[in-house]
Amino acid sequence: MGVADLDLDLDLDLDLDPGPGTNPDRAPDRAPDLGPGGKPHVLSLTPAPGGPPLRAGALFALVRLRGRPVATLLTTVPDGADPVGVLVTAFRAQYGQHGQHHAETGELSGAPPRTTVVVATRERADRLGRALDSLLAQDHPDFHVVVVDNAPVTTATRELVDEVYAGRVTYVHEPVPGLAVAHNRGVAATDSPVVAFTDDDVVADPRWLSALTAPFAADPRTGCVTGLILPARLTTPAQVLLESHGGFAKGFAPRLYDPAAPPADEPLFPFTAGSFGSGANMAFRTSALRAVGGFDPATGTGTPARGGDDLYAFVRILAAGHRLRYTPDALVWHHHRETWQDLRNQAYGYGAGLTAYLTAVLCRHPSLLPALLAKLPRGLAHARAITTHRPGETGAGVPGMHGTHGHPWPRSLSRLERRGMLYGPLGYARARWGIR
CATH class of the missing domain: 3.90.550.10 (Spore Coat Polysaccharide Biosynthesis Protein SpsA; Chain A)
Known part of the structure; x- marks a missing residue:
């Protein structure tokens, strides 16, 4: 499966449409001038570092808006299709006709310390x-x-x-x-x-x-x-x-x-x-x-x-x-x-x-023991939930979106997680003893 980084530099109401007109002087994976009125909004699609070249087949892409990661898309690129166009279509299906997405706010910024x-x-x-x-x-x-x-x-x-x-x-x-x-x-x-x-x-x-x-x-x-x-x-x-x-x-x-x-x-x-x-x-x-x-x-x-x-x-x-x-x-x-x-x-x-x-x-x-004991019943339920057999299902929006459980989680792995939970305290005791 190819892994790509999809960078969308968007204004509100920008109608994404890669269409014809790719500048031959640019790299073949870039489609410039996507905005209305000739505004130079650029959609770029490049393989992730160390990943395989992009080709037909399943493709996993990170979507960035104005440089900020906002979503991942998992889709299929048919033979002969343009990966950029396929991903734009998937992005529209998830976030609307005009590709609008309001990134979460609340980030703090400052000069990074040494x-x-x-x-x-x-x-x-x-x-x-x-x-x-x-x-x-x-x-x-x-x-x-x-x-x-x-x-x-x-x-x-x-x-x-x-x-x-x-x-x-x-x-x-x-x-x-x-x-x-x-x-x-x-x-x-x-x-x-x-x-x-x-x-x-x-x-x-x-x-x-x-x-x-x-x-x-x-x-x-x-x-x-x-x-x-x-x-x-x-x-x-x-x-x-x-x-x-x-x-x-x-x-x-x-x-x-x-x-x-x-x-x-x-x-x-x-x-x-x-x-x-x-x-x-x-x-x-x-x-x-x-x-x-x-x-x-x-x-x-x-x-x-x-x-x-x-x-x-x-x-x-x-x-x-x-x-x-x-x-x-x-x-x-x-x-x-x-x-x-x-x-x-x-x-x-x-x-x-x-x-x-x-x-x-x-x-x-x-x-911290009293606080943990007070939350223990919910904690046990949580442990069971995160290790349960998870059936395959189709998530909302684009089928196969990251994290929507498009592939069944095997019962054997759930059992291994639970066995690991039972072993964890013993493993920690062994490690403490080894240090001593």
């Missing part, structure tokens, strides 16, 4: 280079990149940084395995007021870091910011299945989570940390993260807990009184795991990480 970007990695130098190239191309005015090599067995990562990125990227060795341990090592290596985290299997949008860190300058109560994660490519059934059920994306509306004004639509707040964001796209005010003790080293990939390090940090930041913001303007493209076994491991790990992080919160901060 930031350190931490990338934890282990024996994936081939993927790491792609991520580092995108990070070094950021438009942020003042940042530095730190690579934390977590329990390496070869020198491949060190050699990559030394030979290709010398002077531009700092290499740090962390011998103790575990994603949380590696992230804490990265925090210790920075003197920046903001520290951002992403993974070695992403490609960051050029504006990612600026969008992710600007809210810290605009709002002193902000302790954490998360962003949008979309697939870099959808070429295997496992990748398509994961993305059709939401993937890592948390929507296109900016969101503020404030412990002083808990959201009415989240009765389990703040314990539904999975709705706040994901570890591949997050940033913290460094002082706030250090004040809550950083990440719990007994959580995360690479430990018996299997995950939950990011969720633990989100809850700790909120419990300490800081605000958490989700901003879809901060975009990274994630290379999803490709095989069915990868997806099985991921489903089990998600379940384990969920209950492992809850166990970590209660072990380290028992004062």
Whole structure:
């Protein structure tokens, strides 16, 4: 499946119609002068970073309005059809004849503060280079990149940084395995007021870091910011299945989570940390993260807990009184795991990480136990809901829209998630014991 980035520079009542008249001096994937009266509104369609060339078949596209991500479209391009025209038609069907869409407001902006970007990695130098190239191309005015090599067995990562990125990227060795341990090592290596985290299997949008860190300058109560994660490519059934059920994306509306004004639509707040964001796209005010003790080293990939390090940090930041913001303007493209076994491991790990992080919160901060117990009945119902067998269905609007469950979620994966939930507290206990 092709993955594309569709950029619509629209005024109100702009009637999208690619039609004839593409300027031959421009790249063939651009159709200029789409607006009435010859106004030069440009529709562009380009493959996502690292994705396959666009061709006939299924096509997943990110739609931006005036540079801001607002929607995704999943459609089929017939043989011989123009992908731009097909996507414009799908966009019209979802958002109206004139392509009008009023993006959510409420985003805060400000001069992005000095930031350190931490990338934890282990024996994936081939993927790491792609991520580092995108990070070094950021438009942020003042940042530095730190690579934390977590329990390496070869020198491949060190050699990559030394030979290709010398002077531009700092290499740090962390011998103790575990994603949380590696992230804490990265925090210790920075003197920046903001520290951002992403993974070695992403490609960051050029504006990612600026969008992710600007809210810290605009709002002193902000302790954490998360962003949008979309697939870099959808070429295997496992990748398509994961993305059709939401993937890592948390929507296109900016969101503020404030412990002083808990959201009415989240009765389990703040314990539904999975709705706040994901570890591949997050940033913290460094002082706030250090004040809550950083990440719990007994959580995360690479430990018996299997995950939950990011969720633990989100809850700790909120419990300490800081605000958490989700901003879809901060975009990274994630290379999803490709095989069915990868997806099985991921489903089990998600379940384990969920209950492992809850166990970590209660072990380290028992004062939160009364609040959790009060919400436990709803929490159990929520756990059952998110792991239930989800039948295939057609969503409203454009059939096959991202997150509308166009593909059935197998019962076997639901069972694996539940088994992971049962294992999570044991996995966390094993990890704690190993640290001791």
